Amino acid sequence: MGIEREGGWLAAFYFIYFCALGAFMPYWGPWLHDQGQTPLAIGILTAAVQFSKVLAPNLWGWLAHFWGSRPIVMLGTLLTAAGFLALEFSAGNFIAILLITLAFSFFWAATLPLVDATTMDWAQRRSASYGRIRLWGSLGFIALSLGMGVLISIWGMQAFLPGILLFLVLAWWVSRHLPYVSQVPSSTQARPRMTPVLRDLRLWFFLLAGLLEQASHGVYYAFYSIYAEAHGLSSTSVGLLWGFAVLCEVAFFWWGDRFIRRLGIPLVFTASFVLTALRWGVIAWWPGLLWIILVQSLHAASYAAFHLAAIHWIAERFPGALRARGMALYASMVYGLGGGIGALAAGWSWAQWGGQWTFAAAGLLAFFASVFLIKGLQASPALEKKTI
Structure with missing residues (x-):
């Protein structure tokens, strides 16, 4: 083939x-x-x-x-x-x-x-x-x-x-x-073990950071359309904004490997977290049409840059036969647990505080997550700038 x-x-x-x-x-x-x-x-x-x-x-x-x-x-x-x-x-x-x-x-x-x-x-x-x-x-x-x-x-x-x-x-x-490539060891080969990787605290700092970053998206996925329409946008405009965000995501996926090759995984990761916090903050405090259009482009950072850097990070840390389990752990912790917690928290916060403060809280959460990200990326030889 x-x-x-x-x-x-x-x-x-x-x-x-x-x-x-x-x-x-x-x-x-x-x-x-x-x-x-x-x-x-x-x-x-x-x-x-x-x-x-x-x-x-x-x-x-x-x-x-x-x-x-x-x-x-x-x-x-x-x-x-x-x-x-x-x-x-x-x-x-x-x-x-x-x-x-x-x-x-x-x-x-x-x-x-x-x-x-x-x-x-x-x-x-x-x-x-x-x-x-x-x-x-x-x-x-x-x-x-x-x-x-x-x-x-x-x-x-x-x-x-x-x-x-x-x-x-x-x-x-x-x-x-x-x-597919068979990563299943033969009966005579020793199976690689997850235990040494799981004992590394940097992995859990990384997963916690990713969980919080994705949890901050809960209010966006559940209430963004309602929030935008409440500030004067039509349903058609809201639909176009969602489409524009995903197009920006596509653009980053097209060029993103070059960014990672030139800047390194830690810098791309950190930038994605900071820009995610900025995105939710702007939506909270400046919800006018012009600003909302501009910050929708940051979906390229909050989702695409984060996900692409995470996939490379996991691939380096879980090589060979461990990779499928590493990807599964990442998906379950970050998107499963993080997404579920974010959706539930957004619903509670929206009812208690309203839309503006819920988006503001999401921005603080994404910024706070970067603290754990920095701990997860510290002195990790797998994350040195590399050629892809």
């Missing part, structure tokens, strides 16, 4: 996977509402999706250590699709939806960390760019977050589940062709 074809399969997987995610995230709540669920039930079902990312990736990463990534990614995409098919028969029953949601989220959480590990392995072998493969996921998210809205406007919420199901089946088909 040539390098272009291998890269093409990886790009296709990211595009299709994030097409499904782009259809799911904006319309999961409206679909649940259409099924007659109460606001409390919607909150519980949304949190179930987030918190499934805490334990599931670690279990799947551990299994990949023994079985390899290929069977788990294929199984995960296929059984996630089966979960969305099962939702068609839930008949609006809360318990049924909850159990199905826990099931499909458990399998969905298996795929992305393992594919990230596969992509990073491939990029290092081929002297290629992880970011230029990953950006196809962002493009897929844009395509279906907009496209699903069109489908729903034509056919109603009955288009929601079949649309996601289609892309998950496609993701399963594409997963059969990814350039």
